[in-house]
Amino acid sequence: MYGKKVKLRFIFLTLVLISLILTVFLVLQSLKENVVYFQSPSEIKSLIELDKKRIRIGGMVKERSVFINSDEINFIITDFKNEINVSYSGVVPNLFAEGKGVVAEGFLKDKNYFSATKILAKHDENYMPPEVKEALGDK
Amino acid sequence: MFKSFEPNKIFIIISKAQKYVLFLFVIVLTIGLIEALVLSPEDYKQSEVVRIMYVHVPAAWIALGIFSSLAFLSVGSFVFKNKHLSLIAKSLAPSGFVFNIIALVTGSIWGKPTWGTWWAWDARITSMLILAIFYGMYLLSWRIYEDKEKVIKITSLIAILGAINVPIIKFSVDWWNTLHQPSSINILSTNTAIHTSMLVPLGIMTAAFALFSILIFLMKYNTELIKVKNKGLDRL
Secondary structure: OOOHHHHHHHHHHHHHHHHHHHHHHHHHHHOHHHHOOOEOHHHHHOOOOOOOOOEEEEEEEOOOOOEEOOOOEEEEEEOOOOEEEEEEOOOOOOOOOOOOEEEEEEEEEEOOEEEEEEEEEEOOOOEOOHHHHHHHHHO | OOOOOOHHHHHHHHHHHHHHHHHHHHHHHHHHHHHHHHHOOOEOOOEHHHHHHHHHHHHHHHHHHHHHHHHHHHHHHHHHOOHHHHHHHHHHHHHHHHHHHHHHHHHHHHHHHHOOOOOOOOHHHHHHHHHHHHHHHHHHHHHHOOOHHHHHHHHHHHHHHHHOHHHHHHHHHHHOOOOOOOOOOOOOOOOOOEOHHHHHHHHHHHHHHHHHHHHHHHHHHHHHHHHHHHOOOOOO
């Protein structure tokens, strides 16, 4: 149907693409730790030695765990398996709330205590009007 | 296979089509903006800020869609040695680039009030930036190289290489921990995480942006055909 050259070029392109995809896959696989934006409390618990570097921890803000002192806010980040205590002084974003997603950037004191220098709110993929949320909440 | 492409016929059709597309675009955009900015409800958590979504999400979709078509056209151009496909790709690229930039900028503006930061080096945002760089390279190389054969080869290569980034962008939020939220809309399943009253303006805005891309494409393609004509070539 098609000429020999067309077929050759098609096979060439397919081989180039396959090798490229493989390369990208391997690169991403080996860079996995750098590609993830944050670690979960469970991953922190399984660390063998503590990093002195600045890291990010993400998860849910545990319900009824937020305490605001004069210039410090304390809360617990949980992934429903493990938890970590976070302390932070500064302004939190609007969407920061109990039971919502959060990413804290800062330094580990030990495996249970994290001192954050920056708090980011992570929101989920759900969008709905307030009335619908209320109706859902009543159930 | 593509012998039926006759610039003269296409030229006449395109010149006529522009008007209708412009007309349709203005109508759809008006309806979309009214739906998105006035009629649609505020979000339960983000309140009014959610309206950025109606620009951000369609822009990102169109940017991804256009880059995918660039890649397919480039494969066709390379395999079948059909230069017309490269011209079509060349005319599509600018609007894709603009929508990519719009997605990045609106995302940044949206990120500040919701996440608390203008920029984060998470997988989704970084891969979107890489796509913008690929768009930039693609458009620049059309300008840099004079030789017709060479320019078609190089631009096709850039589009095909860059296409590997497209599935990475799409699935970045599923494969890795990202600050960006996972996608709300799944083509394969009917239940979406966006309420219908917000889904409708999102769809209309996507249609409006798509029409705008088609309009710019027609204008660009028209110019390209005029260029071919002026060189006294019947066919490329």
